[in-house]
Amino acid sequence: xxxGVEFKHITLLGIIIxxxxxxxxxxxxxxxxxxxxxxxxxxxxxxxxxxxxxxIKKYGLVNECKNAQ
Numbered sequence: 120x121x122x123g124v125e126f127k128h129i130t131l132l133g134i135i136i137x138x139x140x141x142x143x144x145x146x147x148x149x150x151x152x153x154x155x156x157x158x159x160x161x162x163x164x165x166x167x168x169x170x171x172x173x174x175i176k177k178y179g180l181v182n183e184c185k186n187a188q
Contacts (some may be wrong), residue, residue, distance in 0.1 A: 126173075141162070144158035
């Protein structure tokens with residue numbers, strides 16, 4: 120966000136992480152023991168991070184160039 124990335128790209132990345140987590144925890148039996156509870160914790164962790172970044176985007180970032188005038 121500090122580099123000017125649009126928030127829709129952050130949202131897309133979060134969705135990709137959630138889908139990868141679900142895929143890894145349910146389908147890829149050869150790499151991992153299937154564990155739906157672990158998949159749920161991964162989804163919750165991703166959502167917590169997403170809402171944290173959403174809060175920073177809405178309330179925490181201040182454009183210094185605009186305030187310098």
